[in-house]
Amino acid sequence: MQEEKVMQRDTMQVLKILSQSIREFKKDSILCPLLVTGEVILECMIPFFTAQLVNKMKENASMQMILQYGLILVVMAILSLLFGLWAGNFAASASTGFARNIRRDMFRRIQGFSFENIDRFESSSLVTRLTTDISNVQMAYMMLVRTAFRGPLMIVFSFTAAFLIGGRMAIIFCLVIPILAIGLIIITKKAMKIFNEIFKRYDALNESVEENIQGMRVVKTYVREDYEKEKFNGKAESLALDFISAEKLIAIANPLMQFCLFVVVLFVLSFGSYLVVSTSGSALDVGQLSALLTYSYQILSSLMLVAMVFVMVVISAASSRRIAEVLTEESTMENPANGIKEVKDGSIDFYHVFFKYSKDAKKNVLTDISLHIPSGQTVGILGGTGSAKSSLTQLISRLYDVTEGDVLVGSEDVRKYDIQALRDQVAVVLQKNILFSGTVAENLRWGNPNASQAELEEACRLSQAAEFIERMKDGYESHVEQGGSNFSGGQKQRLCIARALLKKPKILILDDSTSAVDTKTDAFIRMGFKEYIPDTTKIIIAQRVSSVMDADQILIMDKGEIIARGTHEELMANSPIYRETYESQNRKEVEDGE
Structure with a gap:
């Protein structure tokens, strides 16, 4: 009982959240x-007038009266048709507009999510929810706005008319409707549990598709097409089996409806016919029996419509909750109401910083990081895979917030800045660079929408x-395919570096973003x-020592800690790890020199 009350309360809350997206519709x-x-x-009045017409004809009514009744029926039929057409148009407009607003609201909400929020939902799940x-x-x-109103109204009006015409015979509907309602409630409870699982499987299926398409080159390189097909087929089969289970349950609604329909029709035909031909005569006549049969079909067909609505509501209930989860999700990163709008300079300070990606994580990604980088300095960061080099730099532009400690940019805590103002002054070039469909110039202008052609070229x-x-x-107007698939890895990296340069930021972070270019090109960059940006603080994450050896200071990271720091000369003298890395990468040149 308590569980049902909680479910009802949650359902009302979900409806309240979604209703906010109706707005202009x-x-x-x-x-x-x-x-x-x-x-x-009008539809309920037509059988009533038809019954009257049949009775008048039975009483040898005049042609004029028959024509009057016929004209009334034609007018009501036309009006009913027009009302139905207008209702259909408004239903289509309301539903499509409602869906459009939900998509907009969800997309805007997602744009405000922190990386932690996105990690919690996963991109594949967000795609499923948006589609x-x-x-x-x-x-x-x-x-709901059309059929859900039509069904109950038709039942009420038809039942009222049937009771007025058939009297106690209409009681049959009072016996049938509860049977149907109880059956639908039982089906709903069981089907809802299955549909909740179905959408989780949808997420997994979309994740598999997304992962496969993005990694298609790797799949083909390792000849793993058959493995991927088998993996996809397994998830698709699991989803299909769940759908079959749910559909089997929901399919019970149709024969249940048919049973109720046949019971009512059988009762009306048998008992009504008896009354028509009985010696009492006045109990029921042919016109009334005809109308009663029509109302029986209207009532039961309306119950069928209600069952269809019920099926769709059951399916959409799980979807509604998933949408509401996104619309009510609050970003874990709060933008201050009166945040600082200007970044004074590119100085960076870390004070005893600890960081982990989620509150539930057991281990810290970064442990007790303290660091000072003067404005305009070039800093190199070296370290093995998983040493948290990227995690360190992501705290500067506040892609994540620290778990403990403070990160300062321009002598101000990054949490005091307006997020947009901070990120406008911190440009990041990733190793896995993303280009968007359009032209080269359009991609470059992500860095500065107002950049002139001369600035692009520079x-x-x-x-x-x-x-x-x-x-x-076509030069700068050349077309870029989705994801930049018509450019090589090195070309994409250089375009993304140009895009970052156009921002003329206070801080530039290169996250292993020259890994796909040769050492000569790297040196030129x-x-x-x-x-071009002598006063910009430059942080270069690299695997090659040659990419950072000219830096003002070099950090060596391992397991989320800074284990050594200094200039190239200082590290060569004091850091065995740095010296070994440098010598192993330059052994061939040394041998050639010897």
């Missing part, structure tokens, strides 16, 4: 039920991207930095 959502009401009233779940809710809403010259852009037929 409230009028359409209200007009549709009103028009449906008019349509239903499949919203489509389910859209369909359910369209049925940034590309410094990043060593100009050489291959100018060889392309670093020379470009000194020329």
Whole structure:
């Protein structure tokens, strides 16, 4: 009992959250039920007038009276048709507009999520919620504003008319409807549990597809197509089996409806026919029996419609909760109301910083980091895979918040800055660079939407991207495929460096972003930095010692700690790890020199 109350309370909360996305489509959502009401009233009046017409004809009524009744029936049928058409238009407008608003609201909410929020939901699940779940809710809403009103209204009005015409015979509906209601409630409870699991399997399936497409080159390189097919088929089969289980349960609703329909029709035909031909005569006549049969079909067909709505609501209930989870998710990263809008300089300070990706994580990713980087300095960071080099730099632009300690930029805690103002002054170039479909120029202008053509060319010259852009037929207007698939890894890295340079940031972070270019090009890029942004603080995460050996200070990281720091000369003298790395990477040159 307590569980049911909690579920009801949660359902009401979900409906309240989703209803906020109706907004400008409230009028359409209200007009549709009103028009449906008019349509239903007219449809329920037609059998009543038809019964009257049959009785008048039985009494040898005049042609004029028959024509009058016929005209009334035609007018009511036309009006009912028009009301139905208008209701359908408003239902379509309300449902599609509602779905559009939900998509907008969800997408805007997701844009405000921190990395921690996105990690919690996972990208595949967010895609499912933005597509499949919203489509389910859209369909359910369209049925709710039209069919869900039509069904109950038709039942009420038809039952009232049937009771007025058939008297006690209408009691049969009072016996049938509870049987149907109890059956639907039982089906709902069981089906809901299955549908909750189904959407989790949808997430897993989408994740498999997304992972496979993104890693298609790796899949083909290792000839793992058959393995991926088998993995996908397994998840698709599991999803199908769950759907079959749910559909089997829901399918019971249809024969249950048919049973109720046949019981009512059998009762009305048998008992009604007896009354018509009975010696009492006045109990029921042919016109009334005809109308009663019509009302029987209307009532039971309306119950069928209600069952269809019920099926769609059951399916969409799980989707609604999943959508509401996104719409109510609060970003773990709070943007201060009156945040600092200007970053004074590119100085960076870490004071006893500890960090882990989630509160539930047992181990820290970063442990007791204290560090000072003066503005304009170039800092190199070396370390093995998993040493938390990237995690360290992600705290600077506040992609994540520290667990303990403080990170300062321009002598101010990063949590005091307006997030947009901070990130506008911290440019990050990742190892796995992303280009968006469009032109080269459009991608570059992500760094500065107002950049002139001359500025684009200058940034590309410094990043060593100009050489291959100018060889392309359309130059800076050359088309970029989705994800930059028509560019090599090194070309994408150079374009992304140019994009970051156009921001002219106070801090530039290169997260192993020259790994796909040769050492000569890497050296030219670093020379470009000194020329173009001499006052910008530059942090270079690299695997090659040659990429950082000219830095003002070099950090050596291992297991989330800074285990050594200093200039190239200092580390060569004092750090065995650095010296060994340098010598192993340059052994061939040393041998050639010897």
